[in-house]
Amino acid sequence: MEFRSRVAYCGLLMMVLVAFACAPTAATKPDPASSGTGSASAKTSDTARSGDGQGGGTKESDATSSSLKALQEGKPPITPASSPLKDAFFDFDRYDLSGDARAVLRANADWLKNNPSARVEIEGHCDERGTNEYNLALGAKRAQAARDYLVSLGIAPDRLSTTSYGEEIPVCQGHSEDCWRQNRRARFVIVERRATS
Amino acid sequence: MKFLLLVLSLSFGFHLDLALAQFKGEIVGSGGQKFPIAVSPLRNTGSATADAGRFSTGIADSIVHDLELSGWFRVIDRSSYIESPQQSGITLGTFDLKDWSTLGAEGLVKGGFSVQGDEIVVELRLFDVYQGKERIAKRYTGGVGQFRRIAHKFVDEIINQFTGIPGVFNTQIAYVSNSGGRFKEIYYSHLDGSEKRQVTDNRTINLSPSWGVNGRTILYSSFQDRAQTLYLRDLPSGKDLRFNPPGAGRFLGGKLSPDGQMVVATYESGGNSNLYLLDRSGKVLRRLTEEPGIEVSPAWSPDGKQIVYVSDRSGSPQVFVLDVQSGKSRRVTYNGSYNTSPEWSPKGDRIVYTGRVGSKFAIFTIPVEGGDPRKLTSEAFDSEDPTWSPDGRFIAFSSNRAGKYHLYVMQASGENQRRLTGSGGDDTKPSWSPRLVD
Numbered sequence: 337m338e339f340r341s342r343v344a345y346c347g348l349l350m351m352v353l354v355a356f357a358c359a360p361t362a363a364t365k366p367d368p369a370s371s372g373t374g375s376a377s378a379k380t381s382d383t384a385r386s387g388d389g390q391g392g393g394t395k396e397s398d399a400t401s402s403s404l405k406a407l408q409e410g411k412p413p414i415t416p417a418s419s420p421l422k423d424a425f426f427d428f429d430r431y432d433l434s435g436d437a438r439a440v441l442r443a444n445a446d447w448l449k450n451n452p453s454a455r456v457e458i459e460g461h462c463d464e465r466g467t468n469e470y471n472l473a474l475g476a477k478r479a480q481a482a483r484d485y486l487v488s489l490g491i492a493p494d495r496l497s498t499t500s501y502g503e504e505i506p507v508c509q510g511h512s513e514d515c516w517r518q519n520r521r522a523r524f525v526i527v528e529r530r531a532t533s
Numbered sequence: 534m535k536f537l538l539l540v541l542s543l544s545f546g547f548h549l550d551l552a553l554a555q556f557k558g559e560i561v562g563s564g565g566q567k568f569p570i571a572v573s574p575l576r577n578t579g580s581a582t583a584d585a586g587r588f589s590t591g592i593a594d595s596i597v598h599d600l601e602l603s604g605w606f607r608v609i610d611r612s613s614y615i616e617s618p619q620q621s622g623i624t625l626g627t628f629d630l631k632d633w634s635t636l637g638a639e640g641l642v643k644g645g646f647s648v649q650g651d652e653i654v655v656e657l658r659l660f661d662v663y664q665g666k667e668r669i670a671k672r673y674t675g676g677v678g679q680f681r682r683i684a685h686k687f688v689d690e691i692i693n694q695f696t697g698i699p700g701v702f703n704t705q706i707a708y709v710s711n712s713g714g715r716f717k718e719i720y721y722s723h724l725d726g727s728e729k730r731q732v733t734d735n736r737t738i739n740l741s742p743s744w745g746v747n748g749r750t751i752l753y754s755s756f757q758d759r760a761q762t763l764y765l766r767d768l769p770s771g772k773d774l775r776f777n778p779p780g781a782g783r784f785l786g787g788k789l790s791p792d793g794q795m796v797v798a799t800y801e802s803g804g805n806s807n808l809y810l811l812d813r814s815g816k817v818l819r820r821l822t823e824e825p826g827i828e829v830s831p832a833w834s835p836d837g838k839q840i841v842y843v844s845d846r847s848g849s850p851q852v853f854v855l856d857v858q859s860g861k862s863r864r865v866t867y868n869g870s871y872n873t874s875p876e877w878s879p880k881g882d883r884i885v886y887t888g889r890v891g892s893k894f895a896i897f898t899i900p901v902e903g904g905d906p907r908k909l910t911s912e913a914f915d916s917e918d919p920t921w922s923p924d925g926r927f928i929a930f931s932s933n934r935a936g937k938y939h940l941y942v943m944q945a946s947g948e949n950q951r952r953l954t955g956s957g958g959d960d961t962k963p964s965w966s967p968r969l970v971d
Contacts, residue, residue: 404756407715408736429849429871431804465894467874467887467917468740468962469786469799470843470850472761473806473827476783480804498804499760499783504717504738 402525403459403505413505413523420447421456421524424482425517428463431477433485437522441482444524445489455528458482460500461507463516468502475500482522497527567607568695570640571633571662572596574611574618575655579647588646588680589618592655595684596642598725599702602942603692603927604949609638618643623658625667633662642691646680653677657687659694668694681727682969689968701922705966706929707732707742707751708940712958719753721966724942726954732766733757741786744966746793751964754786763787763798763815776815785829789813790837797821797831797840808842808855821855822862832876834901841865841875841884841901852886854901865903874918877901878945880925887917896930898945909947916941920965929953931961 400421403413415423421444424437433441448454460475460482479498487493508515574593577585593611600606613636621628623643633641644657652674659669669690673683685702692700705728707721713731719742722729733739735757742753751766763776763784776784782802789796795818796811807828808821822828824846831842840855844862852866852875866872871889878885883898890912896919899906910916914934921928926945931938935952938959943950 404737404759407738410715466850466871466889467830469829470827470873472740472785473799473801473829476785476801476806477804477827483804500785500801501738501756504740504756 400523400525402457402499402527403461403501403523407505413507415523419524420444420451421526423521423523426478426520426522428465428516428520429474431474431481433481437482438485441485442489445486445491448486448491448495451529453529454526455495455497457497457499457525457527459523459525460498460502461505461519461521461523462503463519464503464506464511465516466503468504472500472502472504475502478520478522568605568640569607569609569637570600570642571609571614571636571638572600572611572642573614573616573644575643575657576618576621576623576645577647578623578645578656579649579654582648584648584677588648588653588655588677592644592646592657592680592684593642595681595725595727596657596688599685599688599700600691602702602724602949602951603688603700604944605692605695606640609636623656625660625665630660630662630665638662642687648677651677653680653683655680655683657683659691679728681723681725685723685725698924698926699968701924701927701965701968703969704923705744705748705969706920706940706953707744707964707966708931708960709740709742709962710956710958710960712956712960719751720956721751722954724953729956732768741962743788743964745789746791746967748966748969750789750793752787752789752796754784761785763796765789765813765815774814776811779809779817784815786831787811788832790833791835792837795837797833799829799831808840810857821857821860830874834877835879835881839877841877843873843875852884852899854884863903865899865901866906867903868906872897876919876921878921878925879923883945885919885921885928887919896928896947898928907947909943910950918962920963921945922965923967927965929963929965931963 400415400419406413422440424440458479460479462471462475479500483496483498486496506519508518572593574589597608600608615632616628623645639662641660641662646653646655655673657671658667660667671687671690675683688702689700702724705721705723709717710720711717716736717738718734719732719739720729732751737756739753739755742751744751749768752763754761754763761783762778765774778784780802782800785799785801785806787796787798794813796813798809798811799806800809805825807824808831809817810819810821811817827845829843831840833840838857840857842853843850844853849870850873851864852872853862853864855862869888873887875884875886884901885898887894888897893912894915894917895908895912896910896916897906897908914932916930916932919928919930927942928945929940929942932941938961939955940953940960940963941950942953
């Protein structure tokens, strides 16, 4: 009879938690993706030049390619340390948001509020365990949970799209929990950002 | 006791009527004896050709591969054979049966071939060594590049002789592999790895291949167009039909119905994935589930009236069965907290699926009405993505027991687990084709 908390219920719960958990970013756990593989962030300057077709006026310094594009270009699907939008992480086979994940999303929401012309695609990812199709659906749930929370924080829904790569484009290639937790993530790709004066 | 064993071993031998009565569909039960058989390299009955060795041993090798894969035969090692295949005859009376009975062979496969241009003519025979009788004699003509297929067809005949149901070796396995690098592309080949073909080459992620009824189409999902959707590949023409999603969401996977006229697909929108009934052009006919959670991995019952799938509505992924007509679902699995990727046996009686055991994944089967699951693979490693052979007597799956993911085949009981020829990369998501027409 255990029922997983659904996104709809999460929303209510979050409002409560946000109210008293306001020491946000300090409580955020270090981003394993960027700390573990920081060297790759130096390469992000290629991203804007190679032309996403949707990259618009994205600044080279904080550009994050979609994971699919990174795969096609032979780059690791890493969120650069310089990116203003950080990854949110999940537990195995879960798509409800932990306190850490909510703290990351609040910081992302703050940035989105300060950059009102930016549009973002949220990618849901999973670790390699379990079957591909289920993980594609689970990744979609994770992206949607992140999106719903951002909307609850006041970000316009039409600025946020979602996609899922399931377990197909891991940021960490190993077969241990240390890798798996880095791969269970919602990742934010700025798809449009007109220069703000 | 000894006498009883002897009677049994004879009865699944060449006393065909008896064999059929006792072993219909299953030659040997667990603990049963494997049938000892010898497979001679083929004699070149045509003019001398540089490729003669390749055909002579290649066809024999493929026959041996299939017989061993079936789990029902013990193939006597070729190095012990007495007669010279290029000197002895291939019809009764033109070779000495004692050369084979001495080795303990009860069955014997002999044959000859001749190459004419791009064509090869192959004659294959099955003999009962003890009774001195010929049981099968077949002549095949084909392109020299398809000589292994001839071997598979003949083994299907041998298995028909023993069980009353043809074998499943003239079939193909479609699968996903990253052998070409970091991308996941779809391939298919015979079970022995021969006649391998690459289906997709779009340098993205391609997943979940499944065969159409005639073995001429493969339905798969792909990120080739950035957003994931389904594609129906017509193999003879190489053309893809793209399924346009009905809204802003994505098709995550799907399967063609047993009559080939419909597709059941997973459509994800707003984070919710549900099952949809489509026609074979991808147009939505009907929505099948209305759930807020995850509904994925649908597969048809053999009569096309029910669909087995995965739902997390109870809090964890479990196997459910949906009645297409009424739209009603019932839960099948209750053991374990993670049961996925089900497929319905072509015999109709059981469902195979992947279940989590501790921190590993194993293959299980369970009666379609529910009940006690039967674990078929060890949880010392991961085994996933099971797919039935067209006769329901075998299951192919992927496993990382040798490091990378490779494809394996086992009997539906879990016995005789054997690795198929690998691509060098991770090979996953096998789908077993129907029997090939030619």
